[in-house]
Amino acid sequence: MNARRTAGRGAGPDEDPGAVGRRVQRLRTERGLTQRQLAEPAYTPAYVSTLEAGRVRPSEAAVRHLAERLGVTYEELATGRPAHLATALRLGLVEAQRTLATGAAEDAAAAYARLLDEALRHGLDDERASALLGLGHCALETGDLPSAREHFEAAERLLADAPLPRRAPAVRGRAVAHLLAGELRYACYLLESAIDALNTSGLQDPGALLLLYTAAIAPYMDMGAHARAAQAAELALALAPQVSDPELVAGLHRSVARTLLAAGRTAEADASLSRAAEIYQQLQIRTELAHCRWMRGYVHAQDGDLSGAETELRAARDMLASKRASLYTAQVEVELADVLRRRGKAAQARELLHRLLGELHPDRGSIHAGGAHRLLGLIHEEQGEPESAEEHYVTALALLERAGAAGDLADICRLLGDLLRRTGRPEAAMDAYRTGLGHRASPGTTTLGPSPARPPTA
Known part of the structure; x- marks a missing residue:
């Protein structure tokens, strides 16, 4: 077989073969290379010429050869995305999440919006979904419930073909938005549907289940379904040892405290809130820490310690107000x-x-x-x-x-x-x-x- 291969057919990485050809021509010109210098020893100058003209779809092997000769990554040449873009976007998402945890939601939303635009421009769907989730959480915090629902629904649509555990945070976000709007039954419907789908599909994901069971406790309690809330808390506690995410575990303890309070077990509820607050303090998540102080104020009020209740509630109010x-x-x-x-x-x-x-x-x-x-x-x-x-x-x-x-x-x-x-x-x-x-x-x-x-x- 002739070592000087010609183009592979139908195996190219890009929907538009002309896009790859244009990138090859631009990068070759910038580097001062001739078509022969770029092609050899694996390909012919005629192949490079045909590729640059957009008349052939390059194989993966061809793109990898040309990327190495041009000094770029395979992904950059195949997709046009800058090298390490996805990594940079993921780092930006982590920073936006930190801003939401410690600062104002409006500032975090501005960062998430920029990241969403960039992910959309480069076709990075996972990063788009994460940015939409972040925007949804920002809208929840500012009280813009219609926008929160829109962002979570958009994230869920984007992840429609992903496994259900990947969609669980979007489902949970939608449910919380409906809960805050007073639509308790629909919030329960969303959560119960996802829980049943997870449990019957064989997709055992303790983290996703813990997230959903924990989220179900609040609407159950508001609806007066205390037995269901206690059952959800029991199942979530059973899953907790299999979950390594400390924020999920903290959320569990905060939610379980409501079921303990309803059962008159105020000392246990206070201990559960203390565990949650300790984790949130370590993670520097101020909104959730404020929620713990809010609930501790309620515990003090239930115990008749109205002075202590007022102190905790004022502290929670000031923390939340500082985050707008x-x-x-x-x-x-x-x-x-x-x-x-x-x-x-x-x-x-x-x-x-x-x-x-x-x-x-x-x-x-x-x-x-x-x-x-x-x-x-x-x-x-x-x-x-x-x-x-x-x-x-x-x-x-x-x-x-x-x-x-x-x-x-x-x-x-x-x-x-x-x-x-x-x-x-x-x-x-x-x-x-x-x-x-x-x-x-x-x-x-x-x-x-x-x-x-x-x-x-x-």
């Missing part, structure tokens, strides 16, 4: 207002709640908006203003019914019923009590019905 995490800041302030009311600072609590209601609305934190109206109802009732109290209770009831927050609904129905009874409207009071009993009888009805499948290894 507006939605989370407003949610913490609802909890803070409750503590202020219980400490006899009704005027401060009332002023704070009225300001917050301009930031919380049905599509942005409906459960906490309902909580704010509930607290205002209590304050007005304690101050002898039953008509204003009733107005706030009814508004809270509408918000919580829309979200499907069964446990909170039963409580607001009781408060409204008691108020109606005291103001001489027993029939209306009975209707409110019946509504509350209905929510107590069927808490946490999720879209799929049965609870998610257990992983075979749990």
Whole structure:
């Protein structure tokens, strides 16, 4: 066989053979090489000429030979991407993630947007998906829930052909966005669907399952489905020893604390939060650390330590405000207002709640908006203003019914019923009590019905 090979047919690395030829011609000219000098000893000058004219699709072997002669990488010649571009983009994504953890979400979003544009320009789909996930998390932190959903949905579409564990972070992000918007059942549907698909597909990925089970705890708790939340926590804890990502483990401990609190195990909940906070402190993830302090404030309030609760909640509020995490800041302030009311600072609590209601609305934190109206109802009732109290209770009831927050609904129905009874409207009071009993009888009805499948290894 003649050692001076001609072109391989149909095996080229680039959809457009002319693109490779143009790159070869540009690089050859820049280096002052003739076609003969570039071609020999493996190819002919005529082959290089034909390639540069875009009339032949080069084989992989041809591209590798030409790349070596031109002093570039195979990938750079085959795709036009600068050498080490993917590595540089991945480093940029890590830095953007660090900015989100320690600084303002807007700054991180600007970095993610630049990286997304560059990844799109060079056709790097994995890096595009990571940048979209980052943008989704930035939007969650700033409270822009529609944008968050769009970014997570775009990432999921981009990864449509990837294994389900690779798509799990996008599914989890979408679910959190719907949860924060008060769409609890749909959040559960997304998470349960992904969990069942993972458990029945044989794609055993402890990290993905842990991420999804942990994310399911919050909507279960808000829906009053405490048994399901406890089951999800149990399954997540069983998976934890197989997971090496400390951030995933910290998220588990923070979420499990909610189930422990609901069971009255405050000491264990506090210990779980301490473990999570220690990891977040080491990782310097300020938003999640603030969430731990937020929950510790709630633990103190449950124990009757209102002074300690106020200290923790103010610290959490200040940390979130410094990161301009507006939605989370407003949610913490609802909890803070409750503590202020219980400490006899009704005027401060009332002023704070009225300001917050301009930031919380049905599509942005409906459960906490309902909580704010509930607290205002209590304050007005304690101050002898039953008509204003009733107005706030009814508004809270509408918000919580829309979200499907069964446990909170039963409580607001009781408060409204008691108020109606005291103001001489027993029939209306009975209707409110019946509504509350209905929510107590069927808490946490999720879209799929049965609870998610257990992983075979749990």
